Amino acid sequence: MEPKDYMARALELAQRAADCGDVPVGALIVRNGEILAEAYNEKESLKVPSCHAEMLAIERAALKLDRWRLIDCDLYVTLEPCLMCAGAIVQARLRSVIYGAKDPKAGAVESIYQVLSDGRLNHRPLLVSGVLEQECSEMLKNFFAERRK
Amino acid sequence: MEPKDYMARALELAQRAADCGDVPVGALIVRNGEILAEAYNEKESLKVPSCHAEMLAIERAALKLDRWRLIDCDLYVTLEPCLMCAGAIVQARLRSVIYGAKDPKAGAVESIYQVLSDGRLNHRPLLVSGVLEQECSEMLKNFFAERRK
Numbered sequence: 001m002e003p004k005d006y007m008a009r010a011l012e013l014a015q016r017a018a019d020c021g022d023v024p025v026g027a028l029i030v031r032n033g034e035i036l037a038e039a040y041n042e043k044e045s046l047k048v049p050s051c052h053a054e055m056l057a058i059e060r061a062a063l064k065l066d067r068w069r070l071i072d073c074d075l076y077v078t079l080e081p082c083l084m085c086a087g088a089i090v091q092a093r094l095r096s097v098i099y100g101a102k103d104p105k106a107g108a109v110e111s112i113y114q115v116l117s118d119g120r121l122n123h124r125p126l127l128v129s130g131v132l133e134q135e136c137s138e139m140l141k142n143f144f145a146e147r148r149k
Numbered sequence: 150m151e152p153k154d155y156m157a158r159a160l161e162l163a164q165r166a167a168d169c170g171d172v173p174v175g176a177l178i179v180r181n182g183e184i185l186a187e188a189y190n191e192k193e194s195l196k197v198p199s200c201h202a203e204m205l206a207i208e209r210a211a212l213k214l215d216r217w218r219l220i221d222c223d224l225y226v227t228l229e230p231c232l233m234c235a236g237a238i239v240q241a242r243l244r245s246v247i248y249g250a251k252d253p254k255a256g257a258v259e260s261i262y263q264v265l266s267d268g269r270l271n272h273r274p275l276l277v278s279g280v281l282e283q284e285c286s287e288m289l290k291n292f293f294a295e296r297r298k
Contacts, residue, residue, distance in 0.1 A: 048208050049217040049241040050199075059197050068198040083264060084236025087257070091233055092198040105269075108236070112269050113262075115232060120254075120261050 003098055006030055006076045007132040010100070013040040013053070014078045014139055020045040024139050027053035027077040029061040029070070029094075036073065037061040053077060054085040058092050070094050078136040080107035080129070086115040089125060096126035100136025152247055155179055155225045156281040159249070162189040162202070163227045163288055169194040173288050176202035176226040178210040178219070178243075185222065186210040202226060203234035207241050219243050227285040229256030229278070235264040238274060245275035249285025 006028060013026030017040040025041040039056035043049060054077050062068050070092045078100045081089060086108035089097055097109065097116060108115045109127060116125055155177060162175030166189040174190040188205035192198060203226050211217050219241045227249045230238060235257040238246055246258065246265060257264045258276060265274055 043217055043240075047215055047217050048211045049219070050204055050208055050237050052240075055199055059199055062197045066196055068192055068196050070198070082236060082240075083257075083270075084233055084240055087231055087233025087236050088199050091192075091201075091231075106271075108232075121232075122255075 001033065003076070003128065003131050006035070007078065007098070007100055007136070009035070009038075010076045010078050011132065011135055011139060013038055014136075017041040017053070018139070018143050024143050025053045025077065025079045027057040027075060029057050029073050029075055031061075031065075031073045036064055050084065052082065052085050054081055055088055058088055058094075062092065068092065074098060075125075076131075078132075079103055079140065080109050080111060082106045083108040083113060083115065086113070089116060090121050090123045093123045094125050096128065098128040098131055100130070100132050101140060102129065102133075102137075150182065152225070152277065152280050155184070156227065156247070156249055156285070158184070158187075159225050159227050160281065160284055160288060162187055163285070166190040166202070167288070167292050173292050174202045174226065174228045176206040176224060178206050178222050178224055180210075180214075180222045185213055199233065201231065201234050203230055204237055207237055207243075211241065217241065223247060224274075225280075227281075228252055228289065229258050229260060231255045232257040232262060232264065235262070238265060239270050239272045242272045243274050245277065247277040247280055249279070249281050250289060251278065251282075251286075 010026040014024040018024035037060035080103040159175040163173040167173035186209035229252040
């Protein structure tokens with residue numbers, strides 16, 4: 001599978017979030033070509049503020065590997081991570097982060113902060129942005145347009 | 150109870166983390182003078198990178214109140230929150246954050262970032278630092294000194 005195939009799967013997960021009334025963001029963690037953990041944003045449905053897709057995917061991957069260091073794992077996520085999730089990516093020492101759409105208002109990778117390129121922190125993952133960017137961005141736009149109706 | 154009484158309780162929780170081999174950080178969430186949730190750092194013992202004291206306290210408080218908005222709640226924590234936890238505090242809309250020791254290497258409230266005073270983010274809690282600072286700081290110092298032996 002190629003990056004855009006993993007991102008297509010993350011988009012399917014994002015759709016599940018939208019179906020439950022949550023902002024559509026999907027994430028997965030890949031190790032040695034295998035999908036280790038999948039998640040989608042469940043903040044509204046679980047009523048827990050930290051239940052973003054990335055947080056749940058990281059937690060599930062760590063439980064599966066029985067270790068908190070995810071140095072051999074890659075995170076795919078449909079939207080640029082926020083500060084909380086970028087901080088969790090540093091904590092988890094993820095090898096790389098691949099995302100789709102930018103988040104100009106709250107993105108902490110390139111938009112309002114550049115946390116994952118900060119030399120003062122003890123980990124800097126590889127970064128790839130813009131994978132299936134248009135599809136990821138359109139799913140979010142449609143969700144908010146629908147909600148305004 | 151006064152702020153330093155809540156912080157003394159957070160220090161007791163921090164000691165439990167140390168007893169399990171985790172960096173001693175304790176946290177609690179208070180609402181209307183009542184302790185709603187307690188937690189300590191369980192990153193090493195649970196082997197989950199996101200299981201900092203603050204994250205667990207926020208999650209437990211949200212589950213208890215059955216809502217993710219913690220606008221009427223105050224977080225007490227023995228150490229200045231990191232980026233992940235500061236991001237979670239914004240997500241949870243906590244009313245105030247009271248902490249003990251500064252974290253010059255990773256603190257995201259006043260040390261390396263000032264996330265909770267950032268006008269671009271959609272929430273800024275009240276901030277109080279230095280409550281039982283010396284006790285909080287000494288517990289951490291002793292833990293690391295012990296570990297180096």
